[in-house]
Amino acid sequence: MTIKLNVVKRTETGKKLDKLRANGKLPAVVYGAKEESTPLSLDRREFEKAYEAAGESSIIVLTGLDEDKEVLVHDMAFNAVKGGVQHVDFYAVEKGKEVTVPVELTFVGEAPAIKLGGSLTKALHEIEVTAKPANLPHEIIVDINVLNTFEDHIRVKDLNIPSGVKVENDPEDMVAVVTEAKEEPVEEVTVDMAAIEVEQKGKKEDEEEAA
Structure with missing residues (x-):
C-alpha cells in the first residue's frame, strides 16, 4: 500500500507559523543526502493518519511538488504544553539505495x-x-x-x-x-522472653519504690 501526503512549499517562518498551525496546517521540511532543504506545509490530520500507518520505517510519497518524493519521517518536534506535533522533518531517500x-x-x-x-x-x-x-x-x-x-x-x-x-x-x-517470580525470604525475628520479663519486673519495682 502506497501512503501519500499532499504538501505545498512554505514561505511562512517565525511567528507566522503559529497562524499556520491555528489553521490546521503543519510546518515541515524535506531534505536528503543529495537534496537541499525545502520548507513545506501540510494538513495536520492527514499527516497524523499517514504517520499512524507508516511510522518511521515505511515510505511516504510526498505529492504536490515539482515531482513526487519518497521520504521517511526523520524527526518530529512536539509542543511542550499541549503535546501535539509542531514540526516534521522528512528525509528524501534515493530510489534503489539502501537505508x-x-x-x-x-x-x-x-x-x-x-x-x-x-x-x-x-x-x-x-x-x-x-x-x-x-x-x-x-x-x-x-x-x-x-x-x-x-x-x-x-x-x-x-x-x-x-x-x-x-x-x-x-x-x-x-x-x-x-x-x-522469586519470593522474598522472610526474616525470622527471635524474641528474648527472659529479657522482657526482667525488664518488666524492674519497672514494677521502680514504680513500688516511687509510691
Whole structure:
C-alpha cells in the first residue's frame, strides 16, 4: 500500500507559523543526502493518519511538488504544553539505495510460562534494519506463544525477517523471556522472653519504690 501526503512549499517562518498551525496546517521540511532543504506545509490530520500507518520505517510519497518524493519521517518536534506535533522533518531517500532505520517490534500472543508464575520481560522494543526503501517493513511481529517455560527465550536470530531486509543488531541479543517470580525470604525475628520479663519486673519495682 502506497501512503501519500499532499504538501505545498512554505514561505511562512517565525511567528507566522503559529497562524499556520491555528489553521490546521503543519510546518515541515524535506531534505536528503543529495537534496537541499525545502520548507513545506501540510494538513495536520492527514499527516497524523499517514504517520499512524507508516511510522518511521515505511515510505511516504510526498505529492504536490515539482515531482513526487519518497521520504521517511526523520524527526518530529512536539509542543511542550499541549503535546501535539509542531514540526516534521522528512528525509528524501534515493530510489534503489539502501537505508538503515529502526523498526518497531510488535508482540503478539500469550506466553504459557506466565501462567506458571512468571513475568514477561521485553528486552528490545525495536531493531535496526537495512533495506531498500520498497522493502522496509512497518513492524516486526514477535510471537511469544513459544515461551512455554522459564528456559525458553526469543533472540534476534529467532525473528521472522522479511526477504531483502538485513538486521543490524547482534543475532544473540535477547528480545523476550519469561522470568520466574522469586519470593522474598522472610526474616525470622527471635524474641528474648527472659529479657522482657526482667525488664518488666524492674519497672514494677521502680514504680513500688516511687509510691
